[in-house]
Amino acid sequence: MSLQWIVFLAFLISSTVIASVYLYVALSSFKEKILENSEKFRFFFFLLLSITVAIYLILTLPKAPYFAFSQSPPDKVLHVVAKQFSFAISGFPITDEETFSRSLGNEVKVKKGEVVEFRVTSFDVNHGFGIYDPEGRLIAQVQAMPGYINRLRYRFKKVGIYTIQCLEYCGIAHAYMNAKMEVVP
Ligand SMILES: [Cu+2]
Incomplete structure (x- = not known):
């Protein structure tokens, strides 16, 4: 699989996840039930976001060109x-x-x-x-x-x-x- 396809698939998967979260929130906004668990949900999403950002940073930061050939x-x-x-x-x-x-x-x-x-x-x-x-x-x-x-x-x-x-x-x-x-x- 070419790099371009991997990037495209990663984009597709992450945008599907984000869209699903929005859809879930939109569909459940009429129910009162979600409010009871909102703290738990918030923490879960915060954790998910932190882990995702950390993975992306660990994978991409070493490739940042700012210090390339500086020595x-x-x-x-x-x-x-x-x-x-x-x-x-x-x-x-x-x-x-x-x-x-x-x-x-x-x-x-x-x-x-x-x-x-x-x-x-x-x-x-x-x-x-x-x-x-x-x-x-x-x-x-x-x-x-x-x-x-x-x-x-x-x-x-x-x-x-x-x-x-x-x-x-x-x-x-x-x-x-x-x-x-x-x-x-
Ligand atoms: Cu130009």
């Missing part, structure tokens, strides 16, 4: 500037409109296995910097914000053409705001 100095630094509706990526800092325009056509290549640090910012509004692998899966993302440089480190494990896509609605051509980069052996 390993990057092998390569790439400067990224987002501006309606394109990404300029360069090995050198992009400081103004001129360096931005010049960096637009850059062929971006990184080596497989090296830790790349993206320093991402924006020249206008908030954008999203999302990296998709050659199979079209989102593998890393960070916000591109005017006035801030957000760092994202990632180690590319597969050779191929990666797509960068804006993940924050930023205007009329948002859906077409993308760039390419290549991971070479």
